[in-house]
Amino acid sequence: MSEFARKWLVAILRVLLIFQTGIVLTGGVVRLTGSGLGCPTWPECTGDSYTPIHGQIEGFRSWIEFGNRLLTFALVLACALSILAVLISKRKDLRLLVLGQFAGIFGQAVLGGITVLTNLNPLPVAGHFILSIILIA
Template structure:
């Protein structure tokens, strides 16, 4: 049981870690530290001494690539475990993780080959967000079977769907802000070209709308202790994330706050998805 918890927890941690290491690549300007794909440099899959991009940038980018191999190994182990235990209810989630991770590798290659165009960079993050949701579902159901929850009314389920949807929209708008801001991963990388102030305001407005919806959601389910607890966790993380966003905007978007904001976005999404799981599924011990 402990090994199972470790394995499924490792998948979720590594999926979140891929977002953070990707952010490290961007804020250190290491996006083209390995200028080719799937090789790091022509003729070598690893960084080589004295390459033009510099050893630090090369190893930061290469470290991000290595994390993908770790994810492949863990996702394969989970798929084998799911098949061995005949967990048909988890089969699609496990297969989806493996295929998604392989897709990340391809999308990462497209990102490099297009010289860090902001569209594949944004797609890289959004695919990670989807895979994090899948990994969180696997972790929550590792020892349980899931049945549709039938004790909640239609309004609660609709508000829950709107809540997770708006959270995803907030993250999409965040990628547009990032694609319009200064931390592109390389000095020559293309930007979206939007006014950073306008897209940042739109992003902030969506966050405010999300917090308002969360308050309404809380009032609606206040008699459900588990949902109240999870909405409370989400609210605390979202408020901290909003504070970081405003501070980084008014302080010129320093790198350390960009990294903190990426971490916050990942935690906000996991908290939101855990609410969604609680609304849609009843977990029963196997």
């Protein structure tokens, strides 16, 4: 592998780690501010909008929750670039790890939806958090 390819691979994997950590941190802010139902539906934020709307009863909490959801898209992009970097670098030892990240991010989205749809039931909330920690590990 060329030096450029190695540096690019390391850089994109670091970005992925930073975004995974960001998801945990913003998730903590969601939890600590009581914003878990700031967007009371899923995948929409309200019944007819994917983003918070002016005058929404949840107020600023909807923007906190929406920010956490929005970071997921950056995370998906970083993960896709990680998969591409691993394939280009021909590092077979990393293929399962980055594919596991992709599957885990998808699982996070599903668990996040279940968490909202069950009105923050502790079981999916715990699963949502534990999966985040596993993805960082």
